[in-house]
Amino acid sequence: MQKNISVVISTYNSPEWLKKVIWGYNTQTYRNFEMVIADDGSRKDTFDLIEEMKKEVFYPIIHVWHEDNGFQKSQILNKAILACTTDYIMMSDGDCIPRPDFVEQHIKFREEGYFLSGGYHKLPMDLSKNITKDDIYSGNCFDMEWLKKHGMKASFKNNKVDAIGLKSWFMNLLTPTTPSWNGHNASGWKKDIVAINGFDERMQYGGQDRELGERLVNYGIKPKQIRYSTVCLHLDHPRGYATPESINKNLNIRKETKEQKKKWTDFGIVKK
Template identity: 90%
Template structure:
């Protein structure tokens, strides 16, 4: 068996309907030499059952990293998943993001020593998120803008993200006013760099723990590279019950400290003091 050379961490929590669509999306990838690591923040049995079923269908190996449900502990399960990765390059996305068929290929193409990659996503309305079928994913038509519009997606400049490739995506990457950052839905970097800043800060709950990791990487001299129009995933809509004013506020303070003190390391990461 050929040694895999990229690990894909997908975070999930009790959302099998979305997760299976995402895993089908990875089964359409043009670049196939990857392993899948599912960072499961305490899902119930149906997620285990789904993963066992899909292991028989998909071409890629799946490592399921799970811990007990103890509230929103995404940073913790991501750190456990980073450690579980067997390759030297890690891409992260979410269990509600269907990757375009060239998703992994683009991360491989743009990866470079001394950098991390910052990709994009495209939000779909709730009904369309529900309506997308396995056949829509396997045929690739869910990445056809005219098909999406026919099924309820509004007209917007952002739709350019869905099918931009080649020179168009390069120009849009260059022109976008968005600052590249580490995004939980679409980012990748070298495992040694992520370990060198001690992974995610486990004090952080919903809201910005991915950005804070990126801020420490930048402080450590790792530069972000903008590829938001080159690697695209469809974001399936859902309610966010775990975003509280307290968690947002607490996280903002931690990020401020990281910025003000130019921190490269967290004492609350993979290695505990």
């Protein structure tokens, strides 16, 4: 059967986390998807893991890789976009375990003229390490009582983990968070992403995903808030690539995009 949604997962030298994420997609209630792994230059252990996991999961995996040249996530995501064989693309990260209805909710809410902005829930490092394959396959890691028992502190944000139905609809309505294109949980039509020339490859860590969303809005695509409808667990990790220089450079590019109402980047999929 022809797949009708491509799940793009970005990764870089984090096979332990990526394995948990791949297991998470093997629990999905909606199964008619492909996975495209956007690999920003990982070592051989990630290649070996992906080959091993291809034998375990029900869905096809396409591995898109380029040589390690520092943090070049925007470049590899553009290559992954071109590798997608479907007309609808959902993006998340190789450190985000999806709830079993994750893909289903993106399919349910997708609509022409819109992109979807989803949520995530951060886990502490100990809990991130201790979640097992059984915890993912059983769904325990999305049970709030189980999470609390294993070190999750009380917080209003915990509502995201198990919000469904009327509760998720109401919370989406109430949240003060502006919907944006989030690298951990967003989706849109491939034709719209290609029409604005994908990600700006000058941008490294710090808001490159949001800048893509800002150009989509300038192009006339509206963001739809599904922060409480589709949730993933964000595994903890250090961020050594988050430099003040890259963040400032990205802020300036975003400022230009907003002020000039840019729909297109000259530094995206198509190079001038």
